[in-house]
Amino acid sequence: MSASVCVLGSSSRGNATAITFDNSGRFILVDAGLTPRRVRAALVEAGASAHFHTLRAIFLTHLDRDHWSLSWAKQLQRAPVPVILRRAHAAQAIEMGVPPACLRPIDGPFRLGETAEVRPIAVPHDTIGSTAFRFDCDHAHIGHATDLGHVTDELLEAFAGLDMLSIESNYDEALQRRSPRPAFLKDRIMGGRGHLSNEQSVEAARLLTAGGTIRHLVLLHLSQECNRPEIVRDLFCERLPAMAASLVITRPMQPTALLQVRRREAAVA
């Protein structure tokens, strides 16, 4: 058995990643920044709808509109599933239309049914932060971190020994500085509580891939204005040549292939 992951889309136009920890077809979403209709369409486009047919829970990193599409509020009233987020985000979630009956605020690690252990890690982003998640099941260790202004020691510690790392590589610093964006926005993005630059991302990936267990390195949330997939690919291939074959660069409204995640030891045995 293996866990399976499909990034359905990742950019400021909408973020959502589908993960299943077994072969049951039951899956979680990390972020719901694409509409329910777009999530279904992306799963079909990826040829993954058989692996992901029943939504069991939504994990929210934070409540920005590219991570929580308001169209989910209606959908959840019709077909409720738990919406799991850090307690610091609960009040904002209610304001943003998450049905209170669905809300599951968490304070620390917990077990998701029979299948996975979940560890939330608070990361710096705007005022109340974002949340990175580590998922551990029998056959895979998966880390997901997006919308963070810098990589904290706590995150590096929590993400040790992963099989799959998904991390944002938001902007190229030179393109950001040259962009016509207003100074306050550039400051927000680059000031330590915004997003990770390509340089910050590749450095985090260097530290986290050093153990040799990661077989999928997925780069999330590339800025359409201040980044290019070719720049990201060249940088990561140059700095982390051993990871070149494992690199997946996500596109705005385009799903990745279905990524099977299995522990390296298990594959060898």
Ligand SMILES: [Zn+2]
């Ligand atoms: Zn975002």
